[in-house]
Amino acid sequence: MSTLQATRPFPDSEEMEISFGPQHPATHGVLRVMVKLDGERIIDAKPIIGYLHRGTEKIFERETYNGTIPHTDRMDYTAAATNNQALVGAVEKMMGVTVPPRAAYIRMVLAELQRIASHIIWLGTHALDIGAQTPFFYTFQEREIILDLYEEYCGARLTLNCMRVGGQPFNLPEGWTDRCRAFVDQLPARIAEWERLLTNNRIWKLRTIGVGVISAANAVEWGLTGPPLRGSGVKWDIRKVFPYDRYDEVDFEIPIGANGDTYDRYLVRMEEMRQSVRIVQQCLAKLPDGPVMAKVPKVIKPPKGEIYFSVEGPKGELGFYVVSDGSTNPYRLRVRPACFINLQVLPELVRGHLVADMIAVIGTLDIVLGEIDR
């Protein structure tokens, strides 16, 4: 490196290597990026992860199947409901359990509320990172109502543990559907309010348009899923491709972007929130009566075999690969973490950009280190 410095024409533009993180608030947790800089331009970036590694997959192996559910809450802690949904879906598929329709609809309501809540955190913090402080206060008001709804349903606000193999642990409390409907009915007006702050904001556009561009072919090559893939124009959503629960009975659109930049991913997520509102409204309107728990054995014992089951989480495709040896504990329970795989593309996206743009790109990938490190 010293020879490289010596040959540079300008002594003040030397190459620097800087450790970004792991305690920087703009890295959304404990992400550390070793960035190689030429002045303020990024030559290369290397994400270093693992600071939050808790050995979740190892812990899974000693838990019973229902006992693993609370551990999934702690992976992507902004989207516990979809984590639960993926795990119980995998075990149910393995055991051949059919979930009662009411339970499936409750799951969809919880999952879509979770998607909205997760996107709300993304929007607030992403805008905050880029310098727009106001959206943070507006968005978190709405998130509070979602967390209240969760608290009323299952007693927890973040680590929900709100699904079981075979159905739902509880029925909906008295009046819950009315409160939920009141919330989702007013949400589109709130989303429009947030969009008024950002969508046509000149600073926001300058900071996001053309930043972190990835083409559709490259996005597939790098295994991106969720909004980063759809932002590049690939119309792909697990809810449509492999419908689980009762997603084939509700009507919704998959928003896609055109340019694959930070701005398009922003637009995709904003539209996804509106689509989630639509799904929740339809689910509440159709919500069938009946039991919320299927007839499953007291001891969950899937047969020998292996299965992969995935859901469309707020961050991307969240999958569980379950290998069972026929006992009460999973022999191997692998998580296909959406954030882990989406983060891998970070060096590609930031090369040649400014340091400040890396903040925007980390924000737009919407990573949660709890899921990356597990």
Next chain:
Amino acid sequence: MAEQDNVAPQEQAAPKPPWEEKPVPPEPRDAREHEQVREVAAVLPDVVLEAVEFAGQVTLTVPCERIVDVCRACKDGLGYKFLVDLTAVDWQERPEGRFDVVYWMHRFTDSKRLRLKARVADGVEVRSVTGVWKVANWMEREAFDMFGIYFADHPNLERILTWEGFNGHPLRKDFPIEGVDTGAAIYPDVYPPGGGPVAGGEGES
């Protein structure tokens, strides 16, 4: 008697919904005749060691040394452009190779998924598929970190979730669930370089 005859058909007329029945788990089936397996066999006839279908998912066991050929054929010829997941499973006592390296890929044209499996003995290198799918890079690093499977031709095979100098590979079945003393990198004068405390050992040596 006649009354009983009248009652019985009525009970049959209203079958229980599936969630009130005892669940029927799926059965594994031989899938050599499955369409997705035949496609692979048409391109590479000698690679299919075993083919199983379980709950609608096809698993193909292929020889470990052919894995890159198979993956490339699947991606370029058969259209499995998307590698969804790559992981490993530890079968500690299995004689024909301790680990399964599992590849799970997706085809956009008809939304079909196919699982490839390669059996690997402990200490034997698997060739990396990072040249086929770029996304395999971190997944293989994780499999290396967690299981100690070496991927040949990998551009940057480093530990990813644990740190350099960590002793052992946590997802191996013989790694203690309570963990090991991990002072290795912090006290190089106490623990030998690159070694670190041995799993289940006394600590200082």
